[in-house]
Amino acid sequence: MPAESVLMRFVEGEGTADLDAYVQAGGYEAARHALTTLTPESVIDIVDQSGLRGKGGAGFPTGRKWKFIPKGAPVKYVVVNGDEAEPCTFKDHMLLERAPHLLVEGIIITAYAVGAHTAYAYVRREGYLARERLRQAVAVAYERGFLGRKIFGTDMDLDVVVHTGAGAYIAGEETALLESLEGRRAMPRQRPPFPAVAGLYGKPTVINNVETLSHLPAVIRLGPEAYRSLGPPALFSVSGHVRRPGVYELPLGTPMHELIEHAGGLREGRRFKAAFPGGSSSAILTAEHLDVPMDYEPLRVAGSMLGSASLIVMDDTTCIVRVVARAVGFYKEESCGKCTPCREGTYWLSLVFDRILHGRGRMEDLDLLAHISKGLNGTCFCLLGESVPPSLDASLQHFRHEYEYHIGTGRCDVEDRLPPQHFAARSTGDPGAAAGTPGA
Amino acid sequence: MPVLRDEARDEIRRLPDHYEHRQSALIPALFVAQREIGWLPPDTLREVADLLDLPSSEVTSVASFYRFFFLEPPGRHLVLLCTNLACALNGAEHIRHHLEARLEIPPGQITADGIFTFRESECLAACYLAPMMMVDCDRFGPLTPKSVDEILERYRAR
Numbered sequence: 069m070p071a072e073s074v075l076m077r078f079v080e081g082e083g084t085a086d087l088d089a090y091v092q093a094g095g096y097e098a099a100r101h102a103l104t105t106l107t108p109e110s111v112i113d114i115v116d117q118s119g120l121r122g123k124g125g126a127g128f129p130t131g132r133k134w135k136f137i138p139k140g141a142p143v144k145y146v147v148v149n150g151d152e153a154e155p156c157t158f159k160d161h162m163l164l165e166r167a168p169h170l171l172v173e174g175i176i177i178t179a180y181a182v183g184a185h186t187a188y189a190y191v192r193r194e195g196y197l198a199r200e201r202l203r204q205a206v207a208v209a210y211e212r213g214f215l216g217r218k219i220f221g222t223d224m225d226l227d228v229v230v231h232t233g234a235g236a237y238i239a240g241e242e243t244a245l246l247e248s249l250e251g252r253r254a255m256p257r258q259r260p261p262f263p264a265v266a267g268l269y270g271k272p273t274v275i276n277n278v279e280t281l282s283h284l285p286a287v288i289r290l291g292p293e294a295y296r297s298l299g300p301p302a303l304f305s306v307s308g309h310v311r312r313p314g315v316y317e318l319p320l321g322t323p324m325h326e327l328i329e330h331a332g333g334l335r336e337g338r339r340f341k342a343a344f345p346g347g348s349s350s351a352i353l354t355a356e357h358l359d360v361p362m363d364y365e366p367l368r369v370a371g372s373m374l375g376s377a378s379l380i381v382m383d384d385t386t387c388i389v390r391v392v393a394r395a396v397g398f399y400k401e402e403s404c405g406k407c408t409p410c411r412e413g414t415y416w417l418s419l420v421f422d423r424i425l426h427g428r429g430r431m432e433d434l435d436l437l438a439h440i441s442k443g444l445n446g447t448c449f450c451l452l453g454e455s456v457p458p459s460l461d462a463s464l465q466h467f468r469h470e471y472e473y474h475i476g477t478g479r480c481d482v483e484d485r486l487p488p489q490h491f492a493a494r495s496t497g498d499p500g501a502a503a504g505t506p507g508a
Numbered sequence: 509m510p511v512l513r514d515e516a517r518d519e520i521r522r523l524p525d526h527y528e529h530r531q532s533a534l535i536p537a538l539f540v541a542q543r544e545i546g547w548l549p550p551d552t553l554r555e556v557a558d559l560l561d562l563p564s565s566e567v568t569s570v571a572s573f574y575r576f577f578f579l580e581p582p583g584r585h586l587v588l589l590c591t592n593l594a595c596a597l598n599g600a601e602h603i604r605h606h607l608e609a610r611l612e613i614p615p616g617q618i619t620a621d622g623i624f625t626f627r628e629s630e631c632l633a634a635c636y637l638a639p640m641m642m643v644d645c646d647r648f649g650p651l652t653p654k655s656v657d658e659i660l661e662r663y664r665a666r
Contacts, residue, residue, distance in 0.1 A: 143528075152633050153631060153633065154631070155592045155593050155630070155631040156592070156593055156594045156631060156635045157631070157633065158633040158634055158635050158636065160633070161633040161634070192633075193576045194588070194632050194633070195633070229527075231532075231536070232535065232536060232539065233574075234535050234538070234539070234574030234575075234576050234577060235575035235577075236573065236574050237630060248535070250531055251529070251531035251534035251535060251562075251570065252531070252570060253570055253573040268528075269528045271528075307593075307597075308593070308594050308598075308638075309597055309598075313594070313636040313638065314636045315636075344593070348592075380593050380594060380597075382597060386597065390596070391593065391596070394591070394593060394596050395593065398630055398631075401630060402630065
């Protein structure tokens with residue numbers, strides 16, 4: 069963790085779900101400062117200069133997003149995207165469960181900046197604890213006068229409504245989220261108009277991710293320069309084959325191998341094979357990229373992206389074909405069916421992967437996979453379908469021999485190379501129980 | 509004929525107060541109805557439609573889109589085994605085999621005794637617990653065959 073942790077200090081230990089703990093740690097002072105001494109325009113400028121970018125995956129500059137909100141509109145909304153469902157991303161749940169007041173304070177600052185008086189926090193269905201903690205935080209914030217009428221003695225009124233999702237990854241796409249919040253099937257909308265102009269109920273709407281909003285108290289407290297000088301800071305979800313999977317706060321630009329070291333490094337005797345740097349929508353990187361700075365531009369240059377800053381580490385026991393097949397299966401399952409390339413492309417890709425993994429693959433299937441992938445690239449209605457080609461293409465490029473081995477032999481080269489107890493040990497999560505594990 | 513209790517009907521009638529358009533209350537209302545009945549039979553969907561003054565077809569369309577609305581009676585407990593990447597990398601497939609053997613059903617079905625609905629799940633945002641599962645509202649992991657047995661035993665008794 070850097071010397072100045074802006075988020076994790078509210079998360080660690082007992083956390084700050086309790087309002088008194090949060091206030092004792094300086095909570096709600098940034099919102100008070102903003103509402104009582106800053107103009108809405110200057111709040112937007114501070115956020116713009118801070119370099120804060122959307123943490124949900126798209127990385128759009130937050131201040132710029134807010135500047136699109138038309139000033140004169142009588143009704144505007146703030147919508148919190150708490151639908152966190154990008155594979156292997158778990159920072160928002162952690163924030164909501166352990167430091168929900170960071171979000172509430174971030175909402176107050178945002179609503180003040182853009183002139184909104186109602187905010188909806190959309191939390192995915194499976195986030196039971198996250199939603200409960202947020203509900204409690206909102207309720208107690210009302211009791212203390214941080215929400216409701218005349219906040220901090222100013223003319224600012226703000227209501228926050230916690231809303232539940234019902235189980236659909238696509239609802240994390242911001243226009244699909246609006247559809248879901250309006251009580252319909254979560255299917256993305258045509259843009260333009262962008263939500264900033266015509267969002268919830270056709271009104272100007274700011275939609276920000278939970279982590280993005282949770283950074284705002286620090287942005288206001290530190291000021292844009294000091295905040296920027298911390299990296300700017302980011303939460304990384306690290307998972308897969310590391311010893312201490314978890315959320316780590318580090319400056320943007322931290323090299324990938326350092327992030328892996330923070331997460332305890334690889335397991336005994338294992339070698340790094342590949343990683344998704346930003347969730348399953350980001351292209352797989354290989355060992356030659358271990359030094360890449362975990363930041364927007366360097367990862368783009370490396371042919372991938374920062375996405376939701378979720379590093380999924382894979383060691384040398386990993387079958388890349390299975391991993392990509394599982395990722396494709398995810399997008400197939402979650403495709404909303406609105407557009408043909410996504411609905412059909414993910415379906416046909418899954419069929420091809422299924423036969424390769426069941427020993428019925430043909431060498432032509434490699435071209436077929438590449439062909440279907442090309443058909444998805446740039447043709448889908450939203451980013452869900454567009455998330456399939458990066459990893460698929462990268463796997464065909466870097467790990468073509470694994471596909472060829474599966475197709476040529478009907479077996480997996482990783483399984484053929486490693487003694488079976490590796491898989492048994494891995495499966496139980498308990499290396500001592502390697503022998504005689506059912507199903508191994 | 510109303511099936512829902514008066515309290516639930518009132519709760520649903522109040523939900524639109526939070527929103528500019530009353531249809532925003534639909535998903536919360538369906539969860540109220542499902543909490544009451546355990547699932548969403550056709551007459552309950554119609555009742556929700558009437559309470560919110562929405563077309564029945566729209567209510568059914570929405571209810572059938574999201575995976576946490578049950579259009580058939582589920583088991584008493586919902587077992588969601590994550591098989592997405594972080595869990596898959598940490599042996600979720602072996603846990604799935606173990607669950608299939610213990611529950612005597614493949615994912616997507618209800619146990620013969622009606623106690624468990626067993627589903628494979630996409631990422632549940634708790635990858636530090638991989639391989640993990642949720643039973644109803646609670647998370648468990650890292651799972652071993654032994655811990656799975658203990659967890660199932662606990663819920664069987666509830």
